[in-house]
Amino acid sequence: MPERFLNVSSEIGKLKIVLLHRPGRELERLTPQYLQELLFDDIPWLKKMKEEHDGFAKMMEDRGCQTYYYETLLDEILKDRTIRFNFITDIVTNCNIKNVDLERLLIEFLQGKTVEEIVEIAIAGLHKRDFPDIERELHLVDYIRREYPFYINPLPNLYFTRDIGAVIGEGLSINKMKTAARDRETMFLKYIYQYHPTFKREVTPLWYDYKETHSLEGGDILVLSPKVVAIGCSERTSAAAIETISQRLFKESNIEKVIAVEIPCTRAYMHLDTVFTMVDQDKFTIYPGIEDTVKAYELTAGKMTPKVKPMDSLKDALKNALNLPAIKFIQSGGGDEITAAREQWNDSTNTLAIAPGVVVTYNRNESSNETLRQHGIEVIEIEGSELVRGRGGPRCMSMPLVREDL
Ligand SMILES: NC(=[NH2+])NCCC[C@H](N)C(=O)O
Numbered sequence: 001m002p003e004r005f006l007n008v009s010s011e012i013g014k015l016k017i018v019l020l021h022r023p024g025r026e027l028e029r030l031t032p033q034y035l036q037e038l039l040f041d042d043i044p045w046l047k048k049m050k051e052e053h054d055g056f057a058k059m060m061e062d063r064g065c066q067t068y069y070y071e072t073l074l075d076e077i078l079k080d081r082t083i084r085f086n087f088i089t090d091i092v093t094n095c096n097i098k099n100v101d102l103e104r105l106l107i108e109f110l111q112g113k114t115v116e117e118i119v120e121i122a123i124a125g126l127h128k129r130d131f132p133d134i135e136r137e138l139h140l141v142d143y144i145r146r147e148y149p150f151y152i153n154p155l156p157n158l159y160f161t162r163d164i165g166a167v168i169g170e171g172l173s174i175n176k177m178k179t180a181a182r183d184r185e186t187m188f189l190k191y192i193y194q195y196h197p198t199f200k201r202e203v204t205p206l207w208y209d210y211k212e213t214h215s216l217e218g219g220d221i222l223v224l225s226p227k228v229v230a231i232g233c234s235e236r237t238s239a240a241a242i243e244t245i246s247q248r249l250f251k252e253s254n255i256e257k258v259i260a261v262e263i264p265c266t267r268a269y270m271h272l273d274t275v276f277t278m279v280d281q282d283k284f285t286i287y288p289g290i291e292d293t294v295k296a297y298e299l300t301a302g303k304m305t306p307k308v309k310p311m312d313s314l315k316d317a318l319k320n321a322l323n324l325p326a327i328k329f330i331q332s333g334g335g336d337e338i339t340a341a342r343e344q345w346n347d348s349t350n351t352l353a354i355a356p357g358v359v360v361t362y363n364r365n366e367s368s369n370e371t372l373r374q375h376g377i378e379v380i381e382i383e384g385s386e387l388v389r390g391r392g393g394p395r396c397m398s399m400p401l402v403r404e405d406l
Helices: 025-029 046-062 070-077 081-094 100-111 115-124 140-144 180-195 239-252 314-322 337-345 366-374
Strands: 015-020 066-069 150-152 165-168 171-174 206-208 221-223 228-233 257-262 276-280 283-286 295-300 307-310 328-331 352-355 358-362 378-382 399-403
Touching (some): 025 046, 046 378, 070 115, 100 150, 206 239, 221 276, 228 239, 276 352
Antiparallel strands (some): 352 358
16 A cells, blocks of 8 residues: 555644745726625735745745645646546636626637646636626627626635635545635646645545535634644634544544634634644644634544533633643734734734744744744744735645654
8 A cells, every 4th residue: 555645633733845835916806896705805016925925835834844836736637638638617607607608719729729828728717808708699698797707716715724714634625615716726736636646645544525514614723733623603604514534534533622712703704714823732822802702613433423521711621632741822913902903903813834833824924923933933934915915824824744753
């Protein structure tokens, strides 16, 4: 049996391989009109954004972490003609065109492109004006959707690779996104899992699939130890999805406990990792604005669905599940309510641990970074003035594939 490839048994073990996406032309397709639908609050400046992203990647490489990119992995698998054909068909089907003639024309159009061009269109989208004006009979849907500028919608959130999938133990969860705007991203990961030899599909268990009904996003999944996972029950991740994945993990992996963390359902805290992350063996950073409202439930193996036990507090749940005498919560914002709320909006608690007690953060969150340092955490700051406009930080922008076991 070949050795497995994926391995993540903690949030903080030394990061060895990470999956990224360098922001590209998809960001230049954002217009004020479609910001909300595409889950953005602002229009970033792409040139600067790329520089910032390169800085983020280089910092990880300098610390001994290998970086994989979506484009490269897709380019590699799409060299195969059959895979390429299926991929093109799936993209076009995914775009809800609802016009068979146009779908056929789009498929033909894409088949005439090079692999690199196909990947570019799959990510950056296809504007109606970039499609040749072939004479065809218009369907009702063409009239109804005339204002919408794209045949293939852009994926400006792809650089938040965290949300698309999550490695738990030696298996992979290909997540089901809550919104249509991010749906196609998970299809890419499924293709990579199925066809990229590096992912060793034959021996890599799949914990969740993007075709499932209930939404589950990676920003809500925190692998705390080889036996414990925390999953946020949030705007994006449903209770039903948490039960489904937990039951599978209990059956087929080393995971024995899942802590479901109920957080308020609002845009500002769309995932658990926007308010709470692990920074060291017994240390977590938390946004004080939610500390009193979060609820924690401990899930363990049950017959058909997991057994659920409400816990007194998140701290108790963690202490108990991780078998620790004490847990330290480091409050973001340096003890000031207003600073905490402002810095939370700019992802101060969205830290990415690259080793125990070593985290990556945006330099703009000065107070929160300072507080982390006061608690003995090494803080590596990156530039993120443009990256942050998509409402995500270093943790959201990275999907760990391999971490060293602790
Ligand atoms: N893990 C995270 N917190 N990801 C942030 C994702 C932000 C993205 N604009 C979205 O709304 O989906």
